Amino acid sequence: MTTAALDSASAAAAPGRHRVTELSELLTQRTTGKPFVDAAKMRTRNVNVYYGEKQAIFDVGLDIGRNQVIAMIGPSGCGKSTFLRALNRMNDTVVGCRVTGEFLLDDEDIYAPKMDPVALRARVGMVFQKPNPFPKSIYDNVAYGAKLHGLASRRIELDEVVEGSLRKAGLWEEVKDRLVQPGTGLSGGQQQRLCIARAIAINPEVILMDEPCSALDPIATARVEELIAELAENYTIAIVTHSMQQAARVSHRTAYFHLGKLIEVNDTQMVFTSPQHELTEAYITGRFG
Amino acid sequence: MSLVNLIITLALLIAAAYFWAHSRSLALAKPLGGIRHLHSLPLYYGLRGAIWCGLPALVVLCLWLMFDDPVVQSLVLAGLPADAVPAGPAERSLFLSTVVNVASGALPAADQPAAVVAAAERYNALRGTGQLLVAVITLGVAISGLLWGVRRMSPQLRARQEVERVFRWALLACASIAIFATLGIVVSVLFESLRFFEAVPLTDFLFGLEWSPQTAIRADQVGSSGAFGAVPLFMGTLLISAIALLVAVPVGLMSAIYLGEYAGSRLRNIAKPALEILAGVPTVVYGFFAALSVAPFIRDLGASLGLSVSSESALAAGLVMGVMIIPFVSSLADDVITAVPRSLRDGSLALGATRSETVKKVIIPAALPGIVGGVLLAASRAIGETMIVVMAAGMAAKLTLNPLEAVTTVTVQIVTLLVGDQEFDSPKTLAAFALGLMLFLITLLLNVIALYIVKKYRELYD
Numbered sequence A: 001m002t003t004a005a006l007d008s009a010s011a012a013a014a015p016g017r018h019r020v021t022e023l024s025e026l027l028t029q030r031t032t033g034k035p036f037v038d039a040a041k042m043r044t045r046n047v048n049v050y051y052g053e054k055q056a057i058f059d060v061g062l063d064i065g066r067n068q069v070i071a072m073i074g075p076s077g078c079g080k081s082t083f084l085r086a087l088n089r090m091n092d093t094v095v096g097c098r099v100t101g102e103f104l105l106d107d108e109d110i111y112a113p114k115m116d117p118v119a120l121r122a123r124v125g126m127v128f129q130k131p132n133p134f135p136k137s138i139y140d141n142v143a144y145g146a147k148l149h150g151l152a153s154r155r156i157e158l159d160e161v162v163e164g165s166l167r168k169a170g171l172w173e174e175v176k177d178r179l180v181q182p183g184t185g186l187s188g189g190q191q192q193r194l195c196i197a198r199a200i201a202i203n204p205e206v207i208l209m210d211e212p213c214s215a216l217d218p219i220a221t222a223r224v225e226e227l228i229a230e231l232a233e234n235y236t237i238a239i240v241t242h243s244m245q246q247a248a249r250v251s252h253r254t255a256y257f258h259l260g261k262l263i264e265v266n267d268t269q270m271v272f273t274s275p276q277h278e279l280t281e282a283y284i285t286g287r288f289g
Numbered sequence B: 001m002s003l004v005n006l007i008i009t010l011a012l013l014i015a016a017a018y019f020w021a022h023s024r025s026l027a028l029a030k031p032l033g034g035i036r037h038l039h040s041l042p043l044y045y046g047l048r049g050a051i052w053c054g055l056p057a058l059v060v061l062c063l064w065l066m067f068d069d070p071v072v073q074s075l076v077l078a079g080l081p082a083d084a085v086p087a088g089p090a091e092r093s094l095f096l097s098t099v100v101n102v103a104s105g106a107l108p109a110a111d112q113p114a115a116v117v118a119a120a121e122r123y124n125a126l127r128g129t130g131q132l133l134v135a136v137i138t139l140g141v142a143i144s145g146l147l148w149g150v151r152r153m154s155p156q157l158r159a160r161q162e163v164e165r166v167f168r169w170a171l172l173a174c175a176s177i178a179i180f181a182t183l184g185i186v187v188s189v190l191f192e193s194l195r196f197f198e199a200v201p202l203t204d205f206l207f208g209l210e211w212s213p214q215t216a217i218r219a220d221q222v223g224s225s226g227a228f229g230a231v232p233l234f235m236g237t238l239l240i241s242a243i244a245l246l247v248a249v250p251v252g253l254m255s256a257i258y259l260g261e262y263a264g265s266r267l268r269n270i271a272k273p274a275l276e277i278l279a280g281v282p283t284v285v286y287g288f289f290a291a292l293s294v295a296p297f298i299r300d301l302g303a304s305l306g307l308s309v310s311s312e313s314a315l316a317a318g319l320v321m322g323v324m325i326i327p328f329v330s331s332l333a334d335d336v337i338t339a340v341p342r343s344l345r346d347g348s349l350a351l352g353a354t355r356s357e358t359v360k361k362v363i364i365p366a367a368l369p370g371i372v373g374g375v376l377l378a379a380s381r382a383i384g385e386t387m388i389v390v391m392a393a394g395m396a397a398k399l400t401l402n403p404l405e406a407v408t409t410v411t412v413q414i415v416t417l418l419v420g421d422q423e424f425d426s427p428k429t430l431a432a433f434a435l436g437l438m439l440f441l442i443t444l445l446l447n448v449i450a451l452y453i454v455k456k457y458r459e460l461y462d
């Protein structure tokens, strides 16, 4: 986001007042809306994330409801990916990244010393922005996690896991005759669904998706969105997206981030029809971002 | 005018040509209203002037340097009375070299017959004229080339294209030097090998199990001794290279994995160059390290275990050679491992894989073709290595797979065949060419395979 855009947005929101003070004032307010819910799968409080000296997330508290889809939106660089990656400790692999605050998965502290990040990631799966199938066969891509965690001891069981996951990801009919071919040979949309199949093959409780459709065409996007809606019946999903239409279509709740702060969280309907925070309103009406 | 002076003059002339053509182009541009009305920038007009001045002159100079001596010598011979010139070609060339030596003052003229002294004087005179002549011709060509080039200058002249074309040909010429040098070496080795195979049948050479070229120098046994079987040599090469790879591949690969996947950037920045220093140690140093430290150590170790180890062993040479090629394997493997995209690592970690599982199941398979390429390059390096083997593995051409015995390799035998006084066309010397040819073919094959694999690998992620 450019400063100019920001300035004009603030000016539009409240004409006549000093713009810079305006923005910092807006950012110091507490999160608007309902960041916390009763039936939460994951709870986070007072989350701060630093890259070296630079702070990327400021004091965020957010609940992720069980069997719900929560969408995270906000301008580029506002820390959506950073927050998402804190939820399954993928930030541990980034040199110089430091995370503080409380993270609970079903009342278990995921940053507790006795928590194994490897085991955690098997419970909180992740789908990335760019499809990243391994340079292996389609079958081996899906079977990768299941083999790793010993979910299937015999070939027959593994076959079942692979078929089941591919079916859930809506890819089975397209690839059932070419399971031995490399996953990298699929189209972009198929690859992304393959990555989703790969993630659900290990039966995670939560699936994190970081802009899963940004590399896909509208038809493949629609296919993945459908899939997300189906998956929400059994899984808890957090999805980062730049498309507000997508957020509106797939999510139950929406969280709006701005410059590392969580500005507003509410039911998706509410956020898009009557945003309560000026920054949220400015963003969803397209005045910046 | 001496050659050095001539070249300096020519260089000055070329520089002057550049500036003249440059300023001429500015003068051309002025009435038109600036250099944007010229087809090319003034720089290119200047370069074009320099090329027109220098290139033809340099060609003339080169031709003269090539044909100067033979022409002068034949003129000297032709100028002598017929009875003063020796008849046979061998005597004639001896006579000529005497003349040249007398002319340069290397031989005192007083001891020589009058004909030689006269010839020497004539030689010097001819050379002097020749040098004057070439100076005049070269500078003349340079100046007329320049004048012609500048005369044709006009605002529409496509100077940039002309210069680019000349540069292209110059680059092509440089590139072809390397190719022709390789080709020349291959062809000469090939012809000498063919001469060898006239004396020794190809099948004897390729499949013979005994190598003892010494017995074949007796005239009555040439080609009939059957002692040119190269199998023991290739076996020795294979044995030592295999030991070396056995050391270098695991160690190099593991260190590459450690540096690429586990080490922090500080350690990496220190350790990587340090590893590459290994590649800079001269092989002679490795050689005497192998001969003086490792080989005795292995012999003593073997003795204490009740094994008989000869004091020069394939094992000692192979181990040290393995250390030598570690940096090849590790730096190539490191390159391909770090080239595996981060997204694949993240994908694996996000599925709950540990780091070592990620390395084993995703990184290595993805990098495997590149790693294989690196290993093959290291192998061709090991096959070509000589010094370590000469010092640590001995010269005995024994057909064995026992690493505790002394063996010899192809490269070592090439050295021993050519060291010392030899008749140049005896099968013994020619055998060196045949071995060299085989070696060349093998390493060429390995390199081609390696490059092919590495190239295929590159396409994977692009």
Ligand SMILES: Nc1ncnc2c1ncn2[C@@H]1O[C@H](COP(=O)(O)OP(=O)(O)OP(=O)(O)O)[C@@H](O)[C@H]1O
Binding pocket: A051, A056, A074, A075, A076, A077, A078, A079, A080, A081, A082, A083, A094
């Ligand atoms: N590895 C890193 N090292 C240092 N700074 C980082 C790193 N990753 C992200 N950042 C910084 O943290 C901030 C938040 O980045 P993040 O990737 O979370 O933004 P984002 O909201 O996902 O943006 P986008 O929509 O463009 O993906 C940015 O200012 C970014 O520059």
Ligand SMILES: [Mg+2]
Binding pocket: A080, A081, A082, A210
């Ligand atoms: Mg992001």
